[in-house]
Amino acid sequence: MNTDPQTAGPPVALVTGGLRGIGRAIVDRLHAQGFVGAVVDLADTEAGTTGGRLPDGFRYYTLDIARVEDHEAAVERIVADFGRIDTLVNNAGIAVRPPTDILDVAPADFDRSLSVNLRGTFFLTQAVARHMICRSSPHYRSIVSINSMASHIASFDRAQYAISKAAIGKMTQLYAARLAGDGIHVHEVKPGFIRTPMTAGAATRIDDIVREAVPQQRWGTPEDVAQAVVTLATGGLPYTTGESVWVAGGVTIPQVR
Template identity: 40%
Template structure:
């Protein structure tokens, strides 16, 4: 076994694509999300990942539960060597920036920033204290929206821009300990969360929006996390990696 990977929101979509890639590379995989342990999506995810995968119910907004989550993962699978901060929520409603309501703003930032920060903080403390010599990494899955503005979902863009800075801060703090920190910025990825806008974006992709001329797949992000986890990109700590088929490249 290569180590233990913890992925938030790993039971579906991008998170599951990352979990599958890490499981195939020999990692013990821990999934954490708010989904019920007996839900169909959790059962399906564990069936796909195999016997070395475990699921833990965890709400990122309950920051006092971070230590309890990590204690459980360590007891079952060993200390976390790879952490992927993937779980996030979209804007409650897309609409005019001038009509954005505090409840949606607080909800999105409460998960995507506050919750993500304090779980990463607990992971980082334990990684820094580890003395087994294993390479360790933290990857923050943000979005092209960290830099590309969408005024109809301002709270989401703000949360992802903040998460981009969070990755930089952790990278600087943990570099002396040899812990790699990376930011992954997915573009238009085909998941159940984008199913409702598939026809709209398919037409735009075919019209040239994405230079690679296709939807992104969860496995596209997973394929990048594996070399990060193995330490093959260790000296690139702090890097923000677009995973968007060229979507975010400025064009005339």
């Protein structure tokens, strides 16, 4: 393979859950930085393929990441279409709707959360990492998982989500240690209170929390998260791997009022 970055083509990204919200902001920001690649999501086909809704160079692929048995075929198709994958962004995830007390969580709901947020993410990362190892690239290579502040706090009415996200931190460390020798950097980004359609229903309640608990006293935006992801994906922190990058306006700073 040609290893000259000027002639080998642009870097290739795979973004899960990339049709809306934080995922779409990441896709747009990657495109602005010269990336092409794949967007995988569960949304309807029209949203992903018509009307020029994805930026030039990005293609939509339908994939339920909970279906681990479909991962290898999906990754092989993307590699066949683009030649390789330089960056994987694990953004897809499901929240708890409605919030449920930890004493009332049903096994099926627990399993569904972990099947997407943890199991699906773990095995898709495995599939992509295997392809990365087998193919050289002139570009910086990275895996970035979108975590959540829920992994850091005790939200007893979102137990299965918090547990699944807490495990992403350990997954990040494990893959970072395993892949460092192959020149693949692995990171996680932990957003705080981000204004998206997913948080719109609780916006009024969360407004008060943001003013009280966030030193910057504002909501974050999908673009804030996307900027952090692209910084990591393009090698902006080259001597960093296996670490958490918070995008949360300082919410983790202990405060005495």
